[in-house]
Amino acid sequence: MSSIAQKKGFGAAMWDYLTTVDHKKIAHLYLASGGIFFLIGGIEAMLIRIQLMKAGNDFLSAGTYNEVLTMHGTTMIFLAAMPILLAFMNAIMPLQIGARDVAFPFLNSLGFWLFFFGGVFLNLSWFLGGAPDAGWTNYASLAIASEGHGIDFYALGLTISGFGTLISGINFLVTIINMRAPGMTYMRMPLFTWTTFVASALILLAFPPLTVGVFFMVFDRMFGANFFDVTMGGNTIIWEHLFWIFGHPEVYILILPAFGIFSEIFAIFSRKRLFGYTALVFATILIGFYGFMVWAHHMFTVGLGPTANAVFALATMIIAVPTGVKIFNWLLTIWGGSISFTTPMMYAIGFIPSFVAGGVTGVMQAIAPLDYQLHDSYFIVAHFHYVIVGGVVLAILAATHLYWPKMFGTMLSEKLGKWTFWLFFIGFHLTFFIQHFLGLMGMPRRVYTFGADQGWDLFNAISSVGAVFMAAGVIILLVNVVMTSIKNERVGNDPWGDGRTLEWAIASPPPFYNFAQTPLVRGLDTFWIEKMEGNKEGMVYAEPLEEIHMPNGSFVPVVMSFGLFVASFGALYNMDGDKGWTIPVIIIGLAITFGSMLFRSLKDDLGFHISKEELMRDVKGGKSDGLK
Amino acid sequence: MAHETHTHVRSQTEYEYIRRQRSKEMRGQLTSFAIMIFLTLIAFTAVAADFSPYLITPIILLLAAVQVVLQLYGFMHMSNKGHGMVAFFMFSGMFVAFITILALVTIVWW
Numbered sequence: 001m002s003s004i005a006q007k008k009g010f011g012a013a014m015w016d017y018l019t020t021v022d023h024k025k026i027a028h029l030y031l032a033s034g035g036i037f038f039l040i041g042g043i044e045a046m047l048i049r050i051q052l053m054k055a056g057n058d059f060l061s062a063g064t065y066n067e068v069l070t071m072h073g074t075t076m077i078f079l080a081a082m083p084i085l086l087a088f089m090n091a092i093m094p095l096q097i098g099a100r101d102v103a104f105p106f107l108n109s110l111g112f113w114l115f116f117f118g119g120v121f122l123n124l125s126w127f128l129g130g131a132p133d134a135g136w137t138n139y140a141s142l143a144i145a146s147e148g149h150g151i152d153f154y155a156l157g158l159t160i161s162g163f164g165t166l167i168s169g170i171n172f173l174v175t176i177i178n179m180r181a182p183g184m185t186y187m188r189m190p191l192f193t194w195t196t197f198v199a200s201a202l203i204l205l206a207f208p209p210l211t212v213g214v215f216f217m218v219f220d221r222m223f224g225a226n227f228f229d230v231t232m233g234g235n236t237i238i239w240e241h242l243f244w245i246f247g248h249p250e251v252y253i254l255i256l257p258a259f260g261i262f263s264e265i266f267a268i269f270s271r272k273r274l275f276g277y278t279a280l281v282f283a284t285i286l287i288g289f290y291g292f293m294v295w296a297h298h299m300f301t302v303g304l305g306p307t308a309n310a311v312f313a314l315a316t317m318i319i320a321v322p323t324g325v326k327i328f329n330w331l332l333t334i335w336g337g338s339i340s341f342t343t344p345m346m347y348a349i350g351f352i353p354s355f356v357a358g359g360v361t362g363v364m365q366a367i368a369p370l371d372y373q374l375h376d377s378y379f380i381v382a383h384f385h386y387v388i389v390g391g392v393v394l395a396i397l398a399a400t401h402l403y404w405p406k407m408f409g410t411m412l413s414e415k416l417g418k419w420t421f422w423l424f425f426i427g428f429h430l431t432f433f434i435q436h437f438l439g440l441m442g443m444p445r446r447v448y449t450f451g452a453d454q455g456w457d458l459f460n461a462i463s464s465v466g467a468v469f470m471a472a473g474v475i476i477l478l479v480n481v482v483m484t485s486i487k488n489e490r491v492g493n494d495p496w497g498d499g500r501t502l503e504w505a506i507a508s509p510p511p512f513y514n515f516a517q518t519p520l521v522r523g524l525d526t527f528w529i530e531k532m533e534g535n536k537e538g539m540v541y542a543e544p545l546e547e548i549h550m551p552n553g554s555f556v557p558v559v560m561s562f563g564l565f566v567a568s569f570g571a572l573y574n575m576d577g578d579k580g581w582t583i584p585v586i587i588i589g590l591a592i593t594f595g596s597m598l599f600r601s602l603k604d605d606l607g608f609h610i611s612k613e614e615l616m617r618d619v620k621g622g623k624s625d626g627l628k
Numbered sequence: 629m630a631h632e633t634h635t636h637v638r639s640q641t642e643y644e645y646i647r648r649q650r651s652k653e654m655r656g657q658l659t660s661f662a663i664m665i666f667l668t669l670i671a672f673t674a675v676a677a678d679f680s681p682y683l684i685t686p687i688i689l690l691l692a693a694v695q696v697v698l699q700l701y702g703f704m705h706m707s708n709k710g711h712g713m714v715a716f717f718m719f720s721g722m723f724v725a726f727i728t729i730l731a732l733v734t735i736v737w738w
């Protein structure tokens with residue numbers, strides 16, 4: 001293997017991506033597949049808005065509407081937002097801490113392919129007899145009564161992709177604990193790395209409850225267990241608890257990396273050190289910690305009793321404190337800075353009021369008595385779209401513009417980027433702001449239509465118009481991506497000119513071995529320190545130029561994940577009870593998975609070395625761009 | 629780099645120091661092993677002696693907790709250097725599990 005630039009055919013490039021264990025290429029895979037799922041989820045959102053455009057619409061039937069709504073939520077959370085964030089974590093975090101790669105490159109690839117096959121499995125439900133239709137929360141009372149295989153697609157698909165996410169989380173934790181460059185103490189880590197760290201810890205602790213819940217669900221449906229069946233002594237509320245014990249940390253798994261991305265943006269484009277770095281770090285940890293103690297605020301109306309409701313209401317309100325700390329720190333970072341209004345910065349500025357609006361309605365819902373009024377109304381829909389779209393999606397779009405040069409070596413057009421921002425931002429507020437009032441007027445969520453005499457026509461129409469704006473923004477982003485790729489104007493290490501952290505000290509995109517020599521970190525904002533001291537190279541080195549040991553690529557993760565994908569089909573149709581071929585399919589699928597695990601365990605793969613001469617050649621020829 | 633092997637010849641003092649450390653560790657392991665056997669004996673005796681379940685249950689739970697700590701620190705080297713992160717994550721995990729079970733017991737099954 002060599003880093004000498006070669007023109008590769010499509011097949012070779014494809015094989016390269018199928019077998020890659022390089023964190024930067026896995027980031028591309030996450031971004032591409034997460035992006036496709038984002039588009040699918042977006043189309044589902046458009047269908048919802050078309051259906052609700054006018055009173056008594058019959059664009060979608062009630063049953064189809066339930067499926068579209070369920071798949072919109074599930075896809076957006078599990079298959080779009082999380083993977084796209086994982087893409088940025090993969091692409092940027094190892095560079096920020098000056099690591100060669102993540103701690104377990106093979107597992108990184110396995111995590112992606114598990115997510116990918118889980119997501120494909122879930123979406124195949126559209127073509128195989130109907131998608132899940134019990135909401136993204138899949139409450140057991142509804143789910144058990146659901147006919148067809150929709151719920152089974154949900155349970156099995158999320159099990160597979162959940163394994164993938166858990167693997168990635170553990171991988172990032174080990175990477176950040178063990179692979180920081182010399183001098184990179186915890187309190188010198190960039191905020192995006194910090195939020196990746198805390199989000200990974202949340203993944204580690206929050207996914208097991210989901211796995212348990214989904215296992216119970218699978219057992220109930222596959223083997224006739226009665227965990228959730230009240231008539232047989234089960235308890236349907238347990239699902240809600242298990243789901244939200246996972247589900248609440250899950251929304252912090254989404255928002256914390258978003259906070260990290262915005263923290264980077266504020267510092268870069270205000271040309272200032274982050275205000276209150278320490279406070280931001282501790283607020284992040286605190287939010288992660290509180291995330292596990294508030295789940296029952298999703299269940300105030302279940303009837304937990306006044307004591308439980310009061311405890312969880314108070315715990316919930318406390319979360320506003322560390323979040324407020326963060327907001328003020330960001331404001332003070334901008335204050336007095338030399339601000340440049342680039343596209344990422346505009347997203348970041350737009351994020352603050354949007355997210356605060358979502359946070360305020362969150363505190364409103366934390367008041368348990370008021371929540372009885374707001375529960376299951378469009379007010380809730382407005383709230384969580386304000387925090388997820390106004391927080392996470394704006395962060396994803398901002399990071400796409402910010403890190404595009406680092407990931408692909410070209411700059412997205414600023415002009416089109418600003419068009420995307422304005423269309424998306426205006427569309428977002430147009431769609432969701434008015435839904436607060438629809439909620440207060442009594443419109444229930446998850447109902448497929450409404451009557452003309454209920455007075456919700458105008459507001460719903462406005463909301464649908466907003467959705468068109470958002471769609472237009474996303475389409476312009478796609479055009480932007482295509483145009484930028486065709487133009488292919490390569491950029492240097494620090495295309496924004498004000499990069500502060502280590503990832504901007506390396507070529508865009510970085511060579512496949514990352515830093516030829518591990519950098520020495522002399523403080524927070526490493527690259528900025530070196531720049532300010534007039535260091536032309538942008539970094540000081542912690543070691544002489546030496547041979548680099550790299551892992552070999554491997555096709556095994558694809559095969560391993562594919563085995564589970566096959567076995568899931570067997571398990572799914574086995575529930576019908578009249579299909580003899582299902583058991584062999586389960587056995588074949590598991591044999592593929594365990595066989596490839598055995599293969600992986602028995603075959604020694606010691607990787608390869610990049611010789612010093614080769615590295616020297618790269619450095620001299622300025623060919624540290626490994627992706628051409 | 630990682631693939632280059634360095635050979636390091638230990639000096640006499642170093643050798644004796646490591647030897648002393650190891651025997652100290654061994655002593656610690658044997659002691660905790662003896663304590664654990666003893667605790668198990670107490671647990672079995674309590675059951676065999678037919679005490680009231682209200683006495684036996686808390687005693688056994690308490691002994692189990694002590695055993696876990698001994699296991700982690702005596703045998704699994706959590707007292708050694710460099711295990712801070714491991715300890716932090718294990719205890720956070722236990723904390724989350726505890727909160728979860730406490731909540732489920734109090735508000736679902738009570």
